Amino acid sequence: MKYLCLLLLLLAGPSWSQTEDKAQLKAIYDTSLSQGEAYSWLNYLSNQIGGRLSGSVQAEQAVEYTKKKLDSLGLDRVWLQPVMVPKWVRGAPAFAYIESKPGITSNVPICALGGSVATPLGGLKANIVEVRSFEELDRLGRSEIEGKIVFYNRPMEPANIRTFESYSGAVDQRSSGAAQAAKYGAVGVIVRSMNLRLDDFPHTGAMNYGETPLDKRIPAAAISTNGAELLSTTLKLDREIKFYFKQNCRQLQDVQSYNVIGEIKGSLYPDEIILVGGHLDSWDLGDGSHDDGAGCVQSMEVLRLLKKIGYKPKRTLRVVLFMNEENGLRGGKTYAEIAENKKENHVFALESDSGGFTPRGFSFDCSQADFNKVATWKPLFEPYLVHSFVKGSSGADIGPLKNDRIVLAGLRPDSQRYFEHHHSENDVFEHVNKRELELGAATMASLVYLFDKYGTSAGSAQEEN
Amino acid sequence: MKYLCLLLLLLAGPSWSQTEDKAQLKAIYDTSLSQGEAYSWLNYLSNQIGGRLSGSVQAEQAVEYTKKKLDSLGLDRVWLQPVMVPKWVRGAPAFAYIESKPGITSNVPICALGGSVATPLGGLKANIVEVRSFEELDRLGRSEIEGKIVFYNRPMEPANIRTFESYSGAVDQRSSGAAQAAKYGAVGVIVRSMNLRLDDFPHTGAMNYGETPLDKRIPAAAISTNGAELLSTTLKLDREIKFYFKQNCRQLQDVQSYNVIGEIKGSLYPDEIILVGGHLDSWDLGDGSHDDGAGCVQSMEVLRLLKKIGYKPKRTLRVVLFMNEENGLRGGKTYAEIAENKKENHVFALESDSGGFTPRGFSFDCSQADFNKVATWKPLFEPYLVHSFVKGSSGADIGPLKNDRIVLAGLRPDSQRYFEHHHSENDVFEHVNKRELELGAATMASLVYLFDKYGTSAGSAQEEN
Numbered sequence: 031m032k033y034l035c036l037l038l039l040l041l042a043g044p045s046w047s048q049t050e051d052k053a054q055l056k057a058i059y060d061t062s063l064s065q066g067e068a069y070s071w072l073n074y075l076s077n078q079i080g081g082r083l084s085g086s087v088q089a090e091q092a093v094e095y096t097k098k099k100l101d102s103l104g105l106d107r108v109w110l111q112p113v114m115v116p117k118w119v120r121g122a123p124a125f126a127y128i129e130s131k132p133g134i135t136s137n138v139p140i141c142a143l144g145g146s147v148a149t150p151l152g153g154l155k156a157n158i159v160e161v162r163s164f165e166e167l168d169r170l171g172r173s174e175i176e177g178k179i180v181f182y183n184r185p186m187e188p189a190n191i192r193t194f195e196s197y198s199g200a201v202d203q204r205s206s207g208a209a210q211a212a213k214y215g216a217v218g219v220i221v222r223s224m225n226l227r228l229d230d231f232p233h234t235g236a237m238n239y240g241e242t243p244l245d246k247r248i249p250a251a252a253i254s255t256n257g258a259e260l261l262s263t264t265l266k267l268d269r270e271i272k273f274y275f276k277q278n279c280r281q282l283q284d285v286q287s288y289n290v291i292g293e294i295k296g297s298l299y300p301d302e303i304i305l306v307g308g309h310l311d312s313w314d315l316g317d318g319s320h321d322d323g324a325g326c327v328q329s330m331e332v333l334r335l336l337k338k339i340g341y342k343p344k345r346t347l348r349v350v351l352f353m354n355e356e357n358g359l360r361g362g363k364t365y366a367e368i369a370e371n372k373k374e375n376h377v378f379a380l381e382s383d384s385g386g387f388t389p390r391g392f393s394f395d396c397s398q399a400d401f402n403k404v405a406t407w408k409p410l411f412e413p414y415l416v417h418s419f420v421k422g423s424s425g426a427d428i429g430p431l432k433n434d435r436i437v438l439a440g441l442r443p444d445s446q447r448y449f450e451h452h453h454s455e456n457d458v459f460e461h462v463n464k465r466e467l468e469l470g471a472a473t474m475a476s477l478v479y480l481f482d483k484y485g486t487s488a489g490s491a492q493e494e495n
Numbered sequence: 496m497k498y499l500c501l502l503l504l505l506l507a508g509p510s511w512s513q514t515e516d517k518a519q520l521k522a523i524y525d526t527s528l529s530q531g532e533a534y535s536w537l538n539y540l541s542n543q544i545g546g547r548l549s550g551s552v553q554a555e556q557a558v559e560y561t562k563k564k565l566d567s568l569g570l571d572r573v574w575l576q577p578v579m580v581p582k583w584v585r586g587a588p589a590f591a592y593i594e595s596k597p598g599i600t601s602n603v604p605i606c607a608l609g610g611s612v613a614t615p616l617g618g619l620k621a622n623i624v625e626v627r628s629f630e631e632l633d634r635l636g637r638s639e640i641e642g643k644i645v646f647y648n649r650p651m652e653p654a655n656i657r658t659f660e661s662y663s664g665a666v667d668q669r670s671s672g673a674a675q676a677a678k679y680g681a682v683g684v685i686v687r688s689m690n691l692r693l694d695d696f697p698h699t700g701a702m703n704y705g706e707t708p709l710d711k712r713i714p715a716a717a718i719s720t721n722g723a724e725l726l727s728t729t730l731k732l733d734r735e736i737k738f739y740f741k742q743n744c745r746q747l748q749d750v751q752s753y754n755v756i757g758e759i760k761g762s763l764y765p766d767e768i769i770l771v772g773g774h775l776d777s778w779d780l781g782d783g784s785h786d787d788g789a790g791c792v793q794s795m796e797v798l799r800l801l802k803k804i805g806y807k808p809k810r811t812l813r814v815v816l817f818m819n820e821e822n823g824l825r826g827g828k829t830y831a832e833i834a835e836n837k838k839e840n841h842v843f844a845l846e847s848d849s850g851g852f853t854p855r856g857f858s859f860d861c862s863q864a865d866f867n868k869v870a871t872w873k874p875l876f877e878p879y880l881v882h883s884f885v886k887g888s889s890g891a892d893i894g895p896l897k898n899d900r901i902v903l904a905g906l907r908p909d910s911q912r913y914f915e916h917h918h919s920e921n922d923v924f925e926h927v928n929k930r931e932l933e934l935g936a937a938t939m940a941s942l943v944y945l946f947d948k949y950g951t952s953a954g955s956a957q958e959e960n
Binding site: 059189193388417466469 | 524525528529653654656657658691692853855878879880882883909911912915928929930931934
C-alpha cells in the first residue's frame with residue numbers, strides 16, 4: 031500500500047518547473063561558491079570597520095561602506111532611510127572580582143549589559159545571592175535580597191538541538207533580571223552569559239528596566255560562563271563572600287542614523303516587494319561578523335547573484351540593511367512605518383540573523399496556504415543539504431511588517447556554535463567560514479528566486495504554475 | 496490525488512515502534528549533550544598525546560590510553576589486536592623556496608607527502624613545469640618534463656556541496672603524481688594542497704609510487720594553497736624560475752602496533768556483531784582531532800551512551816579503533832582477515848572518519864532491501880536535524896569487511912570546513928566543537944541502537960517488527 035502511494039505521489043509530479051528551477055538554483059549556488067563577494071565584503075565590515083553599535087562612528091562607516099557597495103552593483107535605486115537611534119556607550123571596560131576574604135580576590139571577566147546604568151564611580155561591592163529563576167527570586171523576597179547583588183545563574187539547556195530554544199529559555203535573566211531584582215532592593219545584577227560553552231568571554235546584550243523608576247535602576251553586567259561557575263562554587267563554600275564590579279556605561283541622546291536600501295525594480299509586478307535583509311548594527315565587543323555582518327553581506331549578495339546569473343525579477347527585489355536591531359529595533363520599526371504610510375505591498379520578507387553557518391533551512395511565519403506552497407519547493411533544496419522548512423519566527427527587523435498576507439521567513443543556519451560568539455569579543459571574522467557564508471547567501475537567493483517567480487498565495491499578482 | 500496518497504501513507508503508519516524508539520533516541524541525545532565524555536577524551540588524545548602517525552610513540556600512547564578508557568567503561572571484554580604497521584618518518588621539517596632570479600628567493604610552506612622519499616641531502620633545485628592533470632602531463636611528454644619538478648596545481652572544485660567529491664576529484668595528483676611524473680624523467684613533484692581555502696598550511700597525505708622502481712622514485716611534497724598561487728603566478732611571469740626543496744623523510748622497517756577493541760556481548764544473538772569505529776592513527780602535522788580522533792572518541796562514546804541509558808543490546812556491540820588507516824590500512828585489513836578466519840558474523844559496521852562536525856546523515860553501502868529498511872527510520876532522526884540517508888561509500892577501515900550481506904555505513908557530518916584541517920597543522924582540538932562532536936556520537940549510537948533492535952535483512956536473527 032505504502033509503495034503504491036509513493037509511486038502515485040511520484041507520478042503526480044512536483045508543482046514547480048523542475049528543469050528550469052533546478053538549473054537556476056544550480057547557477058545560483060555555483061556562482062556563490064565560485065565567484066562569491068559576500069566574504070570579502072564581510073572582511074571589510076569586520077576588519078576595517080569593526081563592531082557597529084548604534085550611534086557609533088563604526089555604525090556610520092558601515093552605512094557609508096554598504097551604500098557604496100550597493101551603488102556599485104548596478105541596482106535600479108540605492109538610498110539611505112533616516113532613522114533616529116539610541117546611543118548607549120560602554121565607556122571603560124568593566125572590571126570585577128570575587129572577594130572571598132578581605133584582601134583575597136579573584137578577578138572575573140564581566141561586561142556591562144546594553145542599556146545598563148553605571149555603577150557608582152568607585153564601583154559597587156556587596157554580598158551576593160545566587161538564583162536560577164524569577165520564582166526563586168520571589169521566594170527569597172526582600173529580606174534575603176535587599177542590599178545585595180543578585181547573581182542569575184541558570185545555564186542554557188544543553189539538550190536542545192536548536193540552540194535558539196536554549197537562548198529563549200535563559201535570556202529573561204538578562205533582559206529583565208535587573209528590573210525584577212530592583213523590586214526587592216538589590217543593588218546590582220550579575221548574569222551568567224548566554225553561552226552553551228564554558229569559556230572566559232562575557233556576552234553582552236540588551237536589557238531593559240521596564241517600569242523601574244530612574245532612581246531605582248541598578249547596574250547589570252554579564253559574567254563569563256567560567257566566571258559564573260567560579261562564583262557559584264565560591265558562594266557554596268561561603269555565603270558571606272563579596273562581589274565587586276565597576277562599569278561606567280551611559281545612555282546619551284538619540285542620534286541620526288540610517289537603514290541602507292537598494293532595489294531592482296520588478297519587470298511585471300513592480301508594486302509587489304520582496305525584501306531580503308539583515309541588521310547593520312552590532313554589539314561593540316567583537317566585530318559583529320556573525321551577528322549580523324553575515325546577514326547583511328548575504329542579503330546584498332542575493333541581489334548580486336540574481337543579477338549575475340542574468341535573472342530578471344518580475345517583482346521588486348529590495349535589500350534592506352536595518353540599523354539598531356540590537357538595542358531598539360528602530361530601523362525595523364521605521365522601515366515598516368514608512369512602508370505602511372506609502373502603502374507599499376510587501377509580499378515576502380526574508381531575514382538572515384542567526385549567524386553565517388551552514389544553512390539548514392528556513393522558518394516561516396505565514397498562512398498555511400503559503401507554507402504548503404513553500405513545502406513543494408523543498409526537493410529543490412535537497413541537493414544543497416537544506417532540509418528544514420518549519421513554521422516559526424522569522425527575524426526581529428522584518429517582524430514589524432507582519433500582516434495576514436505577507437510571508438515572513440528567517441534563514442536557519444546550523445546553530446551549534448552560534449552562542450559561543452553571539453554578543454561577545456569572540457564574534458569575529460575568523461570564525462566565519464567562507465563556504466558556509468556563501469551557501470547561506472545562495473540558499474536565500476534561491477528562495478527569493480522562487481517567491482519572485484511563483485508569488486505568494488495572497489499576492490495581488492498570484493500566479494499558478 | 497497527492498493529498499489522498501499522503502493521507503494513506505500516514506495511515507499506513509511507520510514501520511518502527513514509534514514511542515519507544517523516540518524515547519530511546521531522546522535519551523541518547525540528551526545524555527550525549529548533557530553528560531558526554533567524548534570531548535574530554537579527545538582533549539587528552541589531542542593535547543596530551545598529539546599526532547599519532549603509525550609506528551610513532553604517540554600512536555602507542557594512544558593505544559594505551561584508549562584501552563585504559565575502554566577498560567573503565569565496564570564492557571564485557573577489551574583487548575588489543577596485534578597489527579604490523581609501516582613506519583614512515585618525516586624527519587626535519589621540509590623547506591622550500593621559489594628562486595625567481597639567482598639570489599632572489601621567496602620561501603613557501605611545504606611538507607613531505609606520506610611515503611615519499613627524501614630529496615638529496617643538500618636539497619633539490621630545478622626548473623618547474625605546472626600541470627593540472629595527467630592528460631596535460633602526457634601531452635607535454637619527456638621533452639618538456641625531464642630534469643624538472645612537476646607542479647600539480649588543479650584546485651579542488653569549489654562548486655560541489657559535498658566537499659569529499661572535490662577531494663576525490665583532485666587527490667589523484669597527490670596519490671599518483673610522483674609515479675606519473677617519474678615516467679617522464681621529472682626529478683621531483685610539488686602538489687597543491689587538498690584544501691578548498693586559500694591559506695598557508697601545507698596538507699600531507701598518502702602517496703605511492705606504484706610500479707616505479709626504487710631507483711626512479713622522486714621526492715613529492717605538498718605546497719600550501721597560497722604557496723601554489725604564488726608559484727603559479729611567478730611561473731606565468733617567467734617560465735625559467737627555479738624551485739628548491741629539501742626534505743629528509745624515510746621509510747623504516749614495519750613495527751608492532753594494535754587495533755584497540757572493546758565489546759558488549761549480545762543478550763539474544765551474541766554471534767551477530769555490530770561494529771562501530773574510527774582510526775586511531777593520524778598524520779603527524781596537527782594533533783589529528785578531526786581525522787580521526789573525533790571518530791575514535793565518538794565510537795567509544797556509542798557504547799558508553801547505550802550502557803548509560805540502560806540499554807541491553809541483543810547483538811554484540813563492538814568498538815574498534817583501527818591502526819594505520821592513513822598510510823597502509825593494515826588495521827582494517829588485519830581485522831577483517833581475523834574476522835574471516837574466525838567466521839565471525841558482522842551484520843552492521845559504522846565508521847566515523849569525516850570529522851567531528853554537525854552530523855547531517857549517513858551513507859550506506861548495502862543491499863537495496865537494507866537501505867529501504869533504514870529509510871523507514873529517517874523520521875526518527877529528523878528532530879535531530881539529521882536528514883541525509885544516501886547510498887555511497889562507508890569508511891576505509893571497515894571496507895575490508897564488505898560482503899553481500901553486511902550493512903556498511905559512514906557517518907556524514909557537515910563537510911564545509913573539513914578540508915581546511917585535514918592532514919595539516921590546522922587539524923587541532925580547538926577546531927572541534929563539543930556539541931557538534933556530541934551530536935555525532937548520539938547520531939551514531941541511535942543508528943546502532945536501531946540496527947541492534949531490528950537487525951539487518953540478511954542477519955541470521957532477522958526480526959520483523
